[in-house]
Amino acid sequence: MKNNVKVQRAIANLTQAELAEKIGVSRQTINAIEAGKYVPSTVLALKMAKLFEKSVNEIFELEATD
């Protein structure tokens, strides 16, 4: 699965730490998600989508390997 959190975060003009704080996770979690190191829970995806005013599907996308 890939995501464009880094882009959405840039549009929203937030640092990783600020985004983390707003959705209640650690800064390292945001860093790892942006780096594709792991797949977030659906609650996290929904929270990001809400914050960025986008749908989950606009931020997260399945890949052939999923």
Next chain:
Amino acid sequence: MKNNVKVQRAIANLTQAELAEKIGVSRQTINAIEAGKYVPSTVLALKMAKLFEKSVNEIFELEATD
């Protein structure tokens, strides 16, 4: 977080076992998700959304407690 997987599954006329098989998880995982026992990963949410031809946001919704 709440979800309407049970309804979507009924619309698609699939058993828990059939849905599980189609998205590559165990039957118990589907049962637990429908029962709200745990929050699926975003990959699972995307796979269900794709199968049901719905957006993730139409199937999964944040609650006040999230």
Next chain:
DNA sequence: TAAAAATGTAAAGTTTACTTGTCTTTTTGG
């Protein structure tokens, strides 16, 4: 151009998703 802010990375520990197996209960169709 130095200091500060932001990002990257990594290890160890906790929590939770998910599996496998088994049994019981409910629903469905003949």
Next chain:
DNA sequence: CCAAAAAGACAAGTAAACTTTACATTTTTA
């Protein structure tokens, strides 16, 4: 009515998400 299919539930184990701490590197800003 009854058997078979489906759903519900539970326990024990594994895998992965997420935290905390700590430090190194890169980028930004004064």
